[in-house]
Structures are given as structure tokens and as C-alpha cells.
Amino acid sequence: MTADQTDIRPRLLSIATAVPPHPMDQDDILRESRALLQSRFAQFDRLAPAFRNAGIERRYSVVPLDWFRQPHGWVDRTAAFAAGAADLFRRAAGAALDQAGLRADQVDIIVTVCSTGIVTPTLEALVARDMGFRADVMRVPVFGLGCAGGVSGLSVAADLAAARPGAVVLLVAVETCTLLFRLDRLAKADIIATALFGDGAAAVVLRAGMDADDARPRIGRGLQHMWPDTLGIMGWTVEETGLGVIFDRSIPDFAEAELRAALDNLAPGRSVDRYVCHPGGAKVITALEATLDLAPGALDVERRVLAQNGNMSAPTVLFVLAEVLRETPPPKLMAMALGPGFTLSVLPITVD
Numbered sequence: 001m002t003a004d005q006t007d008i009r010p011r012l013l014s015i016a017t018a019v020p021p022h023p024m025d026q027d028d029i030l031r032e033s034r035a036l037l038q039s040r041f042a043q044f045d046r047l048a049p050a051f052r053n054a055g056i057e058r059r060y061s062v063v064p065l066d067w068f069r070q071p072h073g074w075v076d077r078t079a080a081f082a083a084g085a086a087d088l089f090r091r092a093a094g095a096a097l098d099q100a101g102l103r104a105d106q107v108d109i110i111v112t113v114c115s116t117g118i119v120t121p122t123l124e125a126l127v128a129r130d131m132g133f134r135a136d137v138m139r140v141p142v143f144g145l146g147c148a149g150g151v152s153g154l155s156v157a158a159d160l161a162a163a164r165p166g167a168v169v170l171l172v173a174v175e176t177c178t179l180l181f182r183l184d185r186l187a188k189a190d191i192i193a194t195a196l197f198g199d200g201a202a203a204v205v206l207r208a209g210m211d212a213d214d215a216r217p218r219i220g221r222g223l224q225h226m227w228p229d230t231l232g233i234m235g236w237t238v239e240e241t242g243l244g245v246i247f248d249r250s251i252p253d254f255a256e257a258e259l260r261a262a263l264d265n266l267a268p269g270r271s272v273d274r275y276v277c278h279p280g281g282a283k284v285i286t287a288l289e290a291t292l293d294l295a296p297g298a299l300d301v302e303r304r305v306l307a308q309n310g311n312m313s314a315p316t317v318l319f320v321l322a323e324v325l326r327e328t329p330p331p332k333l334m335a336m337a338l339g340p341g342f343t344l345s346v347l348p349i350t351v352d
Contacts, residue, residue: 008162008165008208008209009158009162009208009218009219009220009221010157010158010161010162010169010206010207010208010218010219011206011207011208011210011213011214011216011217011218011219012204012205012206012216012217012218012219012325012349013099013100013102013205013206013207013213013216014096014097014099014100014204014205015096015099015202015203015204015205015318015321015322015325016092016093016095016096016098016099016202016203016322017092017095017200017201017202017203017315017318017319017322018088018091018092018095018200018201018202018203019060019088019198019199019200019201019309020060020061020062020084020087020088020176020199020200021060021062022060022061022062022063022064022065023058023059023060024058024059024060024061024065024198025057025058026051026052026054026056026057026058026059028065029051029059029065029194029195030048030051030052030195032065032068032069033048033051033191033194033195034048036068036069036183037183037186037191037194040183040186041186041191043188043191044191047188047191047192050191050192050195051195053282054195054196054281054282054306054310055281055282055285055303055306055307056195056196056198056306056307056310057307057308058307058308058309058310059178059197059198059199059309059310060198060199060200060309060310061176061178061198061199062080062081062083062084062085062087062088062176062178062179062199063080063084063178063179067080068178068181071182071183071184071241072179072182072241072242073240073241073242074241074242077117077179077180077242078117078118078119080176080179081116081117081118081119081176081179082117082119082126084176084179084199085114085117085119085123085174085175085176085201086123086126086127088174088176088199088200088201089112089123089124089126089127089172089174089201089203090127090130090131091201092172092174092201092202092203092315093127093131093170093172093203094131095203096170096203096204096205097170097203097205099205100205102168102205103132104131104132104133105132105133105134106168107133107134107137107168107169107170108137108138108164108167108168108169109137109138109140109157109160109161109164109167109168109169109170110124110133110137110138110139110140110169110170110171110172111140111141111142111153111156111157111160111169111170111171111172112124112139112140112141112142112172112174113142113145113149113150113152113153113171113172113173113174113314114141114142114143114149114173114174114175114314115143115144115145115146115149115175115236115313115314115340116175116176116177116179116180116243116313117176117179118143122139122141123141123172123174124137124139124141124172125139140156140160142156144340145314145339145340145345146234146235146313146314146339146340147234147278147280147311147313147314147316147337147338147339147340148224148278148314148337148338148339148340148341148343148344148345149173149175149313149314149315149337149339150173150202150278150314150315150316150317150318150321150335150337151222151278151317151335151336151337151345151346151347152222152224152337152339152343152345153171153173153314154171154204154219154222154318154335154347155221155222155223155345155347156171156222157169157170157171157204157206158206158219158220158221158222158347159221159222161206161207161208161219162208164208165208165209165210166207166208166209166210167207167208168205168206168207169205169206169207170203170204170205170206171203171204171205171206172201172202172203173201173202173203173314173315173318174200174201174202174314174315175199175200175201175312175313175314175315176199177193177197177198177199177311177312177313178197178198178199179199180193180197180242180243180245181193181194182241182242182244184241185239185241185242185244188249189245189246189247189248189249190244190245192247192249193245193247196280196281196310196311197310197311197312197313198309198310198311198312199312200309200312200315200316200319201315202315202318202319202322204318206219214352215352216352217325217333217349217350217351217352218349218350218352219347219348219349220347220348220349220350221347221348222345222346222347223266223267223345223346223347224266224343224344224345224346225262225263225265225266225343225344226341226342226343226344227258227262227341227342227343230254230341230342231341231342232246232248233246233248233250233251233254233340233342234246234247234248234251234338234339234340234341234342235340246340251280251281251284251338252281252283252284252286252287253287254342255284255287255288255291255338256287256290256291259287259288259291259292259338259344260291260292262344263336263344263346266344266346267334267346267348270334270348271332272332272333272334272348273329273330273331273332273333274324274329274330274332274333274334275288275292275294275299275333275334275336276301276317276320276321276324276333276334276335276336276349277299277302277317277320277335277336277337278302278316278317278320278336278337278338278339279299279302279303279305279306279311279316279317279320280311280338281306281311282303282306284338285299285302285303285306288302288336301320301323301324301327302320304323305319305320305323317335317336317337321333321335321349325351329351330351331350331351331352332348332350332351333348333349333350333351334346334347334348334349335347335348335349
């Protein structure tokens with residue numbers, strides 16, 4: 001271990017991703033959505049270009065396309081969530097542990113981030129026996145962070161690792177956004193959400209205080225900024241048959257107008273070689289490039305992840321981080337995501 005225990009920041013030992021077994025091309029989703037929604041929602045044709053302009057080619061779902069043709073309530077949705085999210089958890093976490101050369105019984109702390117389904121016991125408990133986690137593993141389930149969950153969850157996991165040098169901390173962010181599609185609730189936000197969201201999971205293994213890990217990326221201290229009077233920008237309403245999406249069309253404009261000042265306040269004088277951003281949508285990526293004074297197209301990995309997976313909420317930025325780290329990254333990274341609150345979450349990462 002290093003001599004100065006007060007200055008320990010964790011190292012990222014591995015990062016892995018997983019998608020569910022049902023791929024859905026964007027053209028097929030548009031065709032199916034038109035068949036299901038056009039007669040129910042008078043403005044569907046006016047909003048249909050959102051499917052083609054989203055920058056998405058393919059997404060993945062924990063259920064097949066025909067599942068969405070029938071109405072579903074909390075029981076159906078929760079059953080599909082428990083099965084699909086648990087499978088994603090096992091595959092992402094298993095791959096991350098394999099990459100780190102560790103076993104499940106060596107994990108000391110599990111941070112589980114999810115905002116698209118609710119089960120009690122939580123997901124890490126559902127998979128504990130199959131994966132082989134110890135009976136004394138510390139469980140830290142985190143709900144409600146939405147699209148900011150990947151960055152905020154990694155910040156929480158890093159702080160826990162720093163507080164317990166030598167402990168193996170496993171972060172798993174898993175979301176099943178597609179299960180929230182509803183035939184009984186149709187507004188503009190629902191159509192836009194149908195055009196954007198997919199399912200997926202990402203897992204990260206962290207550890208602090210071990211000299212053997214010194215060549216791995218170092219996770220800094222996470223920071224957040226929450227804007228007042230912005231609760232209506234993003235989130236959920238809880239309704240009889242499921243969650244209802246709150247997804248305001250102002251998000252790209254809000255990011256372009258407000259992000260720079262918040263970031264300057266959180267990290268004044270920052271030195272960043274590469275921002276690692278949550279790709280909320282094509283317009284959001286363009287707004288981020290403008291706000292961060294980046295050249296158009298600079299967030300190329302973000303666009304590629306969005307095109308191949310859609311917006312998976314919390315795990316999406318970790319998909320981006322995994323690709324950036326595979327591409328011989330520059331030394332100073334800054335992970336960034338916007339989510340319900342309305343909140344900006346940032347996290348510096350140093351590649352030695």
C-alpha cells in the first residue's frame with residue numbers, strides 16, 4: 001500500500017458492458033411504433049422524424065418487439081425487469097471481474113445503480129447465489145439518478161473504495177428503459193422516449209491503496225451541481241400501470257445555456273484532454289460540443305455508442321468510457337452526465 005493513506009484515490013481495474021438478447025433496428029421500431037400509436041396519438045406523424053433524427057441505428061431490449069403490442073401493468077413490467085436486469089447484471093459484472101482477474105467472492109462492496117425498475121431484495125441480492133458473492137458483502141443499491149447514474153454511481157463507488165483501502169468495489173449500472181413503454185399514456189415526451197431509449201448494463205471494478213494497481217486509471221473525486229426549480233425537466237411520475245416519463249424538450253438548449261457556468265464553478269481552471277459524455281441524444285451531443293468549445297464531431301465515441309445502443313440511461317456513459325479507454329486515451333479525462341434533479345455530475349479520471 002502507499003504510505004499516505006489520506007491521499008488514496010482508487011484505480012479502475014476493469015470495465016465491461018452487456019446488452020440484452022433482443023436487437024431492434026430503428027427502422028423496425030419506427031414501423032412498429034407507427035402501427036401501435038398512430039391511431040391513438042394524433043401528432044404521431046409530426047413527431048415521427050424524431051426516430052430518424054435521433055442518431056440511432058439499433059437498440060437492444062430485454063423483451064422481444066412483440067411484447068410491446070399488449071398493455072402491461074406493474075406485475076408484468078416488474079417480472080420482466082427482474083429477469084432481464086438480473087441477467088444483464090450477471091453478464092456485465094462477470095465480465096468485469098474476469099477482466100480484473102478476480103472472483104465474485106473477492107468483492108467486498110457492490111454499488112448497484114438503477115432507475116427503471118424496483119425489486120426488493122435488490123438486484124445484487126437476486127444474483128448473489130449464482131455469482132458467488134460472499135454473505136458479508138456490503139450492498140449499496142442506488143435509485144433515482146437516471147441518466148446521471150453512471151457518473152454519480154462511479155463517484156459513490158470510488159469514494160467507498162478510497163474509504164476502505166484494499167477493498168474490491170464492484171459498480172453495476174443496469175437499466176431496462178424499454179419496459180416503460182406504455183400504450184395508455186401518450187404525450188410528446190413518450191414518443192421522444194420511444195425514439196431514444198434502450199437497455200443495457202455496465203460494470204466497473206475499483207480498488208484503492210494497492211501498489212500493484214498503480215498503472216491503472218485513477219478515479220478522482222466526483223462533483224455535482226443541481227439547478228434550482230428544474231424538477232420538471234427529467235424524471236418519472238408514478239402512475240397506476242407504470243412509470244411515466246418526464247423528458248422536457250428543452251434539455252439540449254438548457255445544456256448549452258447553463259452547463260458552462262456550472263462546470264466552471266465545479267472545476268475552475270480544469271485541464272481536460274478528453275471529455276467522456278453521456279450521449280443523451282444527437283441534439284444533446286451537439287449542444288455539449290458547442291458548450292465545451294469542442295470541434296464538431298469531437299465526441300465521436302459518444303455518437304457511435306448512441307448509434308449502436310441508443311440512450312440506455314445510467315450505463316451509457318460507461319459504454320463510452322470503456323471505448324475511450326480501449327483507444328489509448330490521453331492522460332486527463334472528465335466523465336460528465338446530466339440527469340434528474342436537474343443535475344450535472346462530473347468525475348475526473350487520470351490515465352497514467
